[in-house]
Amino acid sequence: MMNFDYVRPATVAEAVAAASEKGATYLAAGTNLLDLMKGGVCHPSRLVDVTRLPGLDGVEYLADGGVRIGALVRNADLAHDAEFVRAFPSVAEALLSGASAQLRNAATVGGNVLQRTRCAYFYDAPSACNKRWPGAGCDARHGENRLHAVLGWSEACIATHPSDFCVPLVALDTVVEIEGRSGRREVALEALHRLPGDTPQRETLLERGDLIVALRLPAEARGFAAHARYIKVRERTSYAFAVVSAAASLRIEQGTIREARLALGGVAAKPWRARAAEQVLAGVAPDAAGLREAARIALADAKPSGDNAFKIELAQRILVRALTLAAAGTPERIPALPGSPFSSVSGVHHVA
Amino acid sequence: MNFSISLTVNGVRREIELDDPRVTLLDLLRERLDLTGTKKGCDRGQCGACTVLVNGRRINSCLALAVSQDGADILTIEGVSRGDQLHPMQAAFIAHDGFQCGFCTPGQVMSAIGLITEGQAGDDPERVREGMSGNLCRCGAYAGITEAVLEAQNTLTNSDQRRSA
Numbered sequence: 001m002m003n004f005d006y007v008r009p010a011t012v013a014e015a016v017a018a019a020s021e022k023g024a025t026y027l028a029a030g031t032n033l034l035d036l037m038k039g040g041v042c043h044p045s046r047l048v049d050v051t052r053l054p055g056l057d058g059v060e061y062l063a064d065g066g067v068r069i070g071a072l073v074r075n076a077d078l079a080h081d082a083e084f085v086r087a088f089p090s091v092a093e094a095l096l097s098g099a100s101a102q103l104r105n106a107a108t109v110g111g112n113v114l115q116r117t118r119c120a121y122f123y124d125a126p127s128a129c130n131k132r133w134p135g136a137g138c139d140a141r142h143g144e145n146r147l148h149a150v151l152g153w154s155e156a157c158i159a160t161h162p163s164d165f166c167v168p169l170v171a172l173d174t175v176v177e178i179e180g181r182s183g184r185r186e187v188a189l190e191a192l193h194r195l196p197g198d199t200p201q202r203e204t205l206l207e208r209g210d211l212i213v214a215l216r217l218p219a220e221a222r223g224f225a226a227h228a229r230y231i232k233v234r235e236r237t238s239y240a241f242a243v244v245s246a247a248a249s250l251r252i253e254q255g256t257i258r259e260a261r262l263a264l265g266g267v268a269a270k271p272w273r274a275r276a277a278e279q280v281l282a283g284v285a286p287d288a289a290g291l292r293e294a295a296r297i298a299l300a301d302a303k304p305s306g307d308n309a310f311k312i313e314l315a316q317r318i319l320v321r322a323l324t325l326a327a328a329g330t331p332e333r334i335p336a337l338p339g340s341p342f343s344s345v346s347g348v349h350h351v352a
Numbered sequence: 353m354n355f356s357i358s359l360t361v362n363g364v365r366r367e368i369e370l371d372d373p374r375v376t377l378l379d380l381l382r383e384r385l386d387l388t389g390t391k392k393g394c395d396r397g398q399c400g401a402c403t404v405l406v407n408g409r410r411i412n413s414c415l416a417l418a419v420s421q422d423g424a425d426i427l428t429i430e431g432v433s434r435g436d437q438l439h440p441m442q443a444a445f446i447a448h449d450g451f452q453c454g455f456c457t458p459g460q461v462m463s464a465i466g467l468i469t470e471g472q473a474g475d476d477p478e479r480v481r482e483g484m485s486g487n488l489c490r491c492g493a494y495a496g497i498t499e500a501v502l503e504a505q506n507t508l509t510n511s512d513q514r515r516s517a
Contacts, residue, residue, distance in 0.1 A: 006355065006373035006419055031415045034376070035396050047373070049420050076409075080472065100486025101470070102400060102463065105409040106416065238485035336478035 001037045005046040012053055012179050012211065019048040020181055020209030026050050028072060029106040031099075032115045040125045041116075041132060056110075056213055059084060065219030068177075071110030071212045075165070076101070078109060088217060089330045090168040090228035090247050097232050097339025098164040100239045110212040113166055113176070113192070114204070117159035117269070118241055120144065130156045134201045145306030147243060150315070151299075152268040157200030158305035161193055161270050164339065168230050168247035170271040171263035172221035177214040180207060189215070193270035203269070224249035224261060228330050231322040232265070232339040233314060242266035244315040245339065248322035250286065257281045262298060262323075267315055274298035274319070286327035288320075295319040357422040361385060362431025370419055377421055378402045378413035381428060389429035389458045393488075400487035403459040403466070404428050410466025412486075429458035432465065440507045441465050444500035452491035463487045464501045468508055475502060 009015040019026055023045030027033060036042040050056070056072040059081055067087065069078060078084055079095035099107065121127040121140040128137035140148055140158050148158040166189065174189040192204050206212075232245035245265035251258045260281035262274040277298035284290045295316035302312045321341055355370040366385070378395070381387040381404070390413060393401030397415040404413045405427040432439040441461050444450070451457045463484060473479035480501050481494070489497065 001374050003372070003374060005353075006417075008420075027417070027420065029415070030417055030420070031397060031412070034415045034417065038396065047417075051420055076470075080470075100400065101467065101483050102403055102410050102412045102486045103397060103415075105466075106411040238482050336476060337482055
């Protein structure tokens with residue numbers, strides 16, 4: 001690991017000033033950043049430790065019914081906040097389906113949003129990677145790429161965004177509050193992450209010095225609490241990133257879907273909102289044919305970036321599964337294996 | 353540049369001078385405080401061998417910068433027994449053969465203590481397995497580990513009830 005300058009500012013304004021210097025990076029828990037630094041993938045010249053900044057570690061329920069989640073709230077604390085689980089169950093399920101208990105205890109929600117891809121070529125310093133070294137090429141493009149993107153990828157980059165948490169957040173219109181050199185601004189989480197195009201090194205629309213201070217879920221997102229699931233296929237039962245995942249939230253009245261919110265994970269460089277599929281679900285009954293058609297529409301533009309054509313069919317099936325389970329109703333308690341297609345009902349054991 | 357930090361480690365307050373900000377909590381414990389019970393497995397947050405409790409919560413000490421833990425209360429495997437009297441979790445691991453080679457065991461025990469404090473798994477073996485998935489065991493002692501955690505959960509819950517009775 002290359003050496004760095006370590007600073008621990010006392011205020012957000014000091015943090016933004018300290019992080020505005022070239023080569024500076026924010027440090028929260030460090031669960032992703034330290035790993036990247038140890039691997040020689042990132043080598044910041046300065047770490048700006050934001051863990052002591054005041055006012056960023058609370059979950060605040062707003063008078064209008066929304067919720068404001070401070071950027072330093074730990075993943076586990078949010079996932080076990082009883083009111084949050086009741087109001088936004090698919091978000092809690094996504095959080096608990098990710099990483100391990102140790103990592104969820106440390107990792108912050110702001111860090112989760114900004115975690116880097118797990119593309120092995122990005123992590124392997126000797127490999128060519130346009131994210132690490134713009135113009136170097138992409139060894140993933142013709143390498144081991146069965147887990148790579150099927151939507152929104154470019155010849156320059158086929159990496160995926162690894163977050164589970166962000167998938168239901170994008171489906172539910174989460175807003176990101178950012179403090180930067182020119183003050184406070186807000187962007188939709190859906191717009192925060194960029195598709196790679198010719199500049200895969202620019203992963204978000206954040207600029208130097210920008211600090212995510214909070215995530216905000218709007219009041220309308222509560223309207224889906226009775227029919228909301230996050231389902232995730234992994235290559236082992238627990239503690240693995242998604243091969244593909246889906247967040248499905250439905251508002252159902254008298255057996256008819258009034259409104260649907262859908263997003264996919266593990267398929268693109270950003271959490272992928274499936275708006276066209278949402279539209280075809282509005283006003284229909286949640287039957288097998290209708291759900292399958294919505295899933296087909298959600299993946300209509302998908303194309304393999306390598307040995308991963310299977311992900312297009314798999315994503316459709318997982319979307320149908322997530323929709324089916326959401327239509328059946330949010331379980332009273334998050335299942336023992338959160339997000340798992342093998343333990344979709346509380347109390348059903350995957351391992352007999 | 354030196355960094356002065358203060359940590360409470362296994363109940364003892366320590367004033368520590370760090371000459372390098374790159375030192376992880378794991379390396380601080382092992383290399384500078386001679387607490388080698390906490391193991392370095394992968395050093396990348398994938399195996400759980402380095403699990404310790406920080407302010408009562410289990411984390412991977414390999415992915416935590418020591419300098420950022422200033423003021424924290426750290427509990428390692430060296431701090432869980434009372435003299436020769438093993439912590440109920442340690443005793444349960446022995447009773448249920450929750451290990452073979454023992455390398456992952458300090459991390460397993462600390463993680464299991466953290467799991468019970470979190471209070472999410474209860475007596476459901478599926479939730480215990482899920483809650484312990486951040487700790488790998490290359491000997492494959494998982495069945496014994498699950499039994500040990502369930503027994504210790506029972507012992508600790510009962511002793512809590514006796515204390516409050």
